[in-house]
Amino acid sequence: MGATKTEHFTDKQNTIATLAKALGHPARIAIVEYLIKVDTCICGDIVNELPLAQPTVSQHLKELKNTGLIKGSIEGNAICYCINEKAIEKLQTYFANISTKLTKKKENCC
Amino acid sequence: MGATKTEHFTDKQNTIATLAKALGHPARIAIVEYLIKVDTCICGDIVNELPLAQPTVSQHLKELKNTGLIKGSIEGNAICYCINEKAIEKLQTYFANISTKLTKKKENCC
């Protein structure tokens, strides 16, 4: 035990959960926010932006990349990371949808 | 080590990360979706809706409650759970905001 039982849930549920999980750490939120702030892909100084050791940052970047939230391409001896807009859009759409459903909710609630 | 270093990040970053983390499991996504689907707070059969043992579900519900994503009130010998719209709204607003920022992005990107 200890491993998530993904097989019992729908693909969509697993996808959203995976994306949410990837953003479930303040460092990774900070990375995503930084990439949006700099508004470009010419990066290479993400480590200096975070209050964590370089291997830790590298690990968080890897995780964001694995879930598809960011993209990275080699650019000389630096690596150019940037947001994957499609992944963010998935989350945006998801929460917009359930938010809409909630506003249509009857008032028979606590 | 092993514990998240929340103290180095902003309150907002920690808040969003906590909410995202709570939704970072398909079972908890399924619970939230179910609560939205039934469109009411008269609950009491969440356990039967999920492919997990009762203690496991109870644990997931506790986690959602701790992060403020759902509310629960005792109603006889059943417990009435429902969505906390404000928490969902926080996420919705957050992703809508960064999504907007992304569309305004220059095209100097990979």
Add this chain to the structure above:
DNA sequence: AATCTTTATCGTAATATTGCAATATTAAAT
């Protein structure tokens, strides 16, 4: 070629999460 810079990987320790059986709790029903 030797060195510097940047990022990744390995190894490891500390902590957290997931899942469930067993048990407890609490209120309703008999």
Add this chain to the structure above:
DNA sequence: ATTTAATATTGCAATATTACGATAAAGATT
């Protein structure tokens, strides 16, 4: 008062996550 039903808590095993020092890899600079 006993039983039933619904949910919570405890205890524990398996696994995952977080963090970082040490080291490796690879292109840039000198």
